[in-house]
Amino acid sequence: MDIFQLSYFIKVVESGGNLTLASKKANISQSSLSQLISNFEKSEDVELFYRQNGRLKGLTPCGEKYYEYALQMTKLHFEMHDMVRRESLKKKGRIRIGIPSMILRIYFTSFFTKFIVENEEVKIEIVEAGSKKLHNLLLRGELDLAVLVDPTYLNKEKYEEFTLITDEICAFVSDNHPLSTKKELDWCEIESYPLATFTKDFSSHKLIIDKLKEEGVTKEMKFTSSSWNFLTAVAKESTAVVLLPSPLQYQLTEGLVMKKFSNSIPFKILLTRPVKEDYSSLERYVKGAILHCFSQRKNN
Structure with a gap:
């Protein structure tokens, strides 16, 4: 296997032999992954995986050793190219x-x-x-x-x-808010409360407004702000429901909770x-x- 094929093999192992999951991670077809494994095993007359009903079921002893070498080789390959890039950057x-x-x-x-x-x-x-x-x-x-x-x-x-990462838009409310005990929220449940979010300068604003229209929520935003500190402070001190990207949960102070929606807005x-x-x-x-x-x- 070349260095790219080794990376595919690693994805298969890390996915527990699930070729469907591995193909998504590697961004190639499931059939190509299956063929890669089968062709290698036939050409080298070895077995990398145990099989049950045609499915991959864990590494053989040979597969375990090959996996360890694959990890080392891909790591060295990355370090080698990283060194070359660093040298070129000295300009x-x-x-x-x-x-x-x-x-x-x-x-x-x-x-x-x-x-x-x-x-x-x-x-x-x-x-x-x-x-x-x-x-x-x-x-x-x-x-x-x-x-x-x-x-x-x-x-x-x-x-x-x-794509770097995919999160979602969530509701931030005080810990004594009527919605705070809900496991997940439906969009119709927030219509009874003042709504707030970022200003129109933020991409999330349009995502939220479009979703509210789609879900039939007719209530308009009570207020907007460019400061998440201000928005979360308002949520903490009132019955407002503040709609913000989920990463802001890492900035939460005591007295606030984040609730997800059953039909959420992707924040990619x-x-x-x-x-x-x-x-x-x-x-x-x-x-x-x-x-x-x-x-x-x-x-x-």
Whole structure:
């Protein structure tokens, strides 16, 4: 197996032999994965997996050893290419990345702290703004990379999109709110209370308004704000239901609870960039580092 096939093999093992799950993780067809395993076993006259009723049921002793080597080889391959990228970056450079404030603080603080320490030669300019402004800056060519919320409304022929993580929109209420004891909420249940969320500058605003219309909730937003601290404080001190992305649960103070909806709104965060014939080594390196970081979070 080459290095890419080894990574597919690892995905199969990590998925417990479930080819359907592994194919989704590896982004290739289930039949291709099955054929990869079968062809290798036939050509090498070995068995990597035990089988039961045609399904993979755990690694054989040979498969266990092969898996350990596969982990080592893919790790060395990543480290080798990482070294090459680092050497190329010694030419130095600067890259501009646009990230919404909330996403920057919740998802990227630890990433950039570590990245800057490990890559002193790289100069990164972070543009912190609302999704709409970042969208416009990207269109004007003023950003090399932008982190946006799906849907981005970008021309797929001119811009690439990479999924970083998928969360959801939830309701934040005080711990003594009538809805606080509910396991999950239906959208109709929030219509009896004042509603609040981020301003129109945030992508989540449109997602929420569209969902309320879809669910037949006619009540308008009581108020909006660009400050999640203010919004959660209002929820804590009143009967308001504040609709915010679920990552804000990590910023909760005592007296607040987060409730999920049975029919939730996906909150998908994407890394975007303009399509170009060629990218600088710095652009490739930073983009690769971000994608690698978030793929590790998904696996964990």
